[in-house]
Amino acid sequence: MKVLDPAERLLKSLGVTEPREIELEDIAFDQGAEIKYCTLHGCEADILGYRDSAIISIDQSRSHRRKRFSIAHELGHWHYHRGKKLQCRVEDYQPRHRQLTERVANGYAASLLMPHYLVKPRARDHKKLTFKVIEHFSTEFNTSLSATAIRLVEADIWPCMLICHAQEGRKWFTQAPMFHKRWFPQGELDPETSAFDVVFGQSDGGRSPQVIGADAWFDRAEARHYEIFEQAKKTGDGEALILLTVKDDRMVEEEAERSGYSRW
């Protein structure tokens, strides 16, 4: 039997069967939390709780999707950290936040906004993950492009990796568990990559995936034996998201299983 996490259990208990039914204000109300939109200085959202009720304040100047993420994040604190003193810092959703409490709240938010039980059956209709597919999910689930991309990559349906690059270097990355952990992307962009033109040039990216030598992304010796698919998309000034997808399955096999290249 599949184990549901707390956010998914809550959605199921409320009878949510479609993405458009994830009404955050109703969900918050059910959990004893009231949402207030106001002007906040220095943060995007916070939560003030007493016994079984709470007030979640959301900065009204943010985009609709950003507000949705902030509400879901605060509901994560309400579920896990009720009664504890903490300083909430909602930031752009990134994999592996430094602070445990923020990481936990982000994980809850991702699951509440894009529960696996609604995402995975839809995802399996797509043979490959591309930015076109990510945009489709982002519209359907009303979530930001990067949060949607992270969720889909981590759903472990396709052998792919997601990297965020700025001009100063790599900001973060995450990968499908099936993308073997020995592949660790380089910190700096190789000028051969299409991502380089997006981060340092005029390109917006978003073209169909390109084939490139894996050694442009990884400095392991075995990388020169493989090609991978690369697709980059501009997400801000001098910033891009890059999706890498395995082209040769041998690249993600356990090292011991592979033959030929390794030992003499």
Ligand SMILES: [Zn+2]
């Ligand atoms: Zn927080």
